[in-house]
Amino acid sequence: MKYIESNQNSLVKYWKKLATTRKERDKSGEFLVEGFHLVEEALKHTEVLHLIIREGVAIPVSWNLDDVFLIEVSEAIAKELSETEHSQGIFAQCKQKEVDEAAQAGWTRLLLIDAVQDPGNIGTMIRTADAAGIDAVILGKGSADPYNPKTVRSTQGSIFHIPVVRGDLHDWVADLKERNVPVYGTALENSVVYNEVEKEHDFALIMGNEGSGIDASLLAQTDANVIIPIKGAAESLNVAVATGIVLYHFAL
Numbered sequence: 001m002k003y004i005e006s007n008q009n010s011l012v013k014y015w016k017k018l019a020t021t022r023k024e025r026d027k028s029g030e031f032l033v034e035g036f037h038l039v040e041e042a043l044k045h046t047e048v049l050h051l052i053i054r055e056g057v058a059i060p061v062s063w064n065l066d067d068v069f070l071i072e073v074s075e076a077i078a079k080e081l082s083e084t085e086h087s088q089g090i091f092a093q094c095k096q097k098e099v100d101e102a103a104q105a106g107w108t109r110l111l112l113i114d115a116v117q118d119p120g121n122i123g124t125m126i127r128t129a130d131a132a133g134i135d136a137v138i139l140g141k142g143s144a145d146p147y148n149p150k151t152v153r154s155t156q157g158s159i160f161h162i163p164v165v166r167g168d169l170h171d172w173v174a175d176l177k178e179r180n181v182p183v184y185g186t187a188l189e190n191s192v193v194y195n196e197v198e199k200e201h202d203f204a205l206i207m208g209n210e211g212s213g214i215d216a217s218l219l220a221q222t223d224a225n226v227i228i229p230i231k232g233a234a235e236s237l238n239v240a241v242a243t244g245i246v247l248y249h250f251a252l
Contacts, residue, residue, distance in 0.1 A: 003055075005074040012077055015052070015093060019083060022145045029096045031147035034083060036060070038157060039092045043068070045160035047095040054078035054089030083149040096147060099136075099163045107135040108181050108202035111247060112169050114218060115142030115209040116239055122146060123154020124240035125207065130158035132251040137162060140169035142209070169206065173221045176204050185214050186246065187225040194226035194246045203250050207243050 004012060017024040018032040025031050030049065033042050042048050043063055052071050053059060059070075073081075078089050111129045116122055122144045129137050137146075144151055146164045173183050184197065185206045206222065208214030219225055228237060228245055237245075 001070045001072055003072045004077060007077055007080055009077075011050075011071070012073070012080070015081055015091070018093065019081060019149055022148065025096070025145065025147045029098075031094055031096060031152065032081070032149065033092050033094060033152055034081070034090070034149065035088050035153070036090055038152065039090050041157035041160045042092045042094045046097055048092045049095065050093040052078075052081070052091040052093065054087075057089040059090075084153075097160075097163070099165055103163075104136070104165070107163075108179070109133070109135045109251065110138060110172075110176070110181075110204040111136075111243070112138045112140065112172060112183075112204055112206040113143050113208075114140045114169055114206055114214050115212075116207065117142065117144055118210060118239075119144040119148040119150040120154045121210065121238070121240045122148075123151040123156075123159075125243045126151075126155045126162065126164060127158040128240065128244045128247060130155075130162040132247050134162065134247070134251060137164045138169065138172050139164065139166045169215075169218055170221070173204070173206075173218060177221070177223075182223045183221065184246075184250070185219045185222040185225040186227065186242065187213060187219055188227060191225040191227040194228055195249055197224055197226055197250075199250055205243075205247055205250060207239055207246075210239050 015032055033039055048068050050071055051068050052073055054075055055072055081091055111134050126137050152159050176183050181202045181204055182200055183204045206214055228242055
């Protein structure tokens with residue numbers, strides 16, 4: 001096992017870049033996860049390049065570490081890498097999953113996300129889609145990075161279970177309509193209450209930006225736009241909460 005104690009080490013600098021910059025994650029196709037639960041999910045479901053542990057931290061004996069390179073780091077380095085207040089002292093450098101384009105043609109139950117900018121909301125929406133049995137999540141332009149550390153933590157491991165693809169939502173909607181998959185948007189005007197829409201097994205749901213909603217040109221292409229009634233004095237629902245309500249209506 002290699003041991004690193006200097007924060008000037010090139011690997012330490014690289015891990016810090018993975019944790020803090022989207023540009024580095026996009027360029028390398030890699031990302032960093034933190035904590036026992038997320039590291040265990042990474043070991044089960046994706047390629048782990050390095051397993052990084054703080055000195056004194058014990059690795060569960062049940063983990064399969066074949067072909068995983070272990071690196072022990074000092075407490076100071078672990079603290080520098082951590083994005084959480086109370087770090088568990090364990091990290092994994094992982095490869096982002098590549099999705100086979102041929103597989104995408106078989107996706108008929110989708111969550112499309114239009115310019116949702118908060119990483120926590122994106123992570124919760126990915127987690128909800130995973131729980132509801134959705135085929136994949138499509139992130140449109142302006143949406144938060146799915147591999148941002150806060151996004152990854154919010155998914156609670158679902159980032160490893162469900163395909164998450166970045167793409168042009170207009171292209172996706174056009175393709176879905178060609179395949180006769182109904183596409184639903186969420187909007188305040190010219191909409192129907194979500195549970196009044198007749199459900200079909202195949203569907204795509206578009207959820208939009210926290211403040212401005214879904215782009216009007218996307219709403220114009222949907223089969224129907226739905227709304228969640230507000231009974232109290234709240235102005236609106238959090239986008240991740242709204243996603244859970246509408247997605248589960250269509251998915252179950």
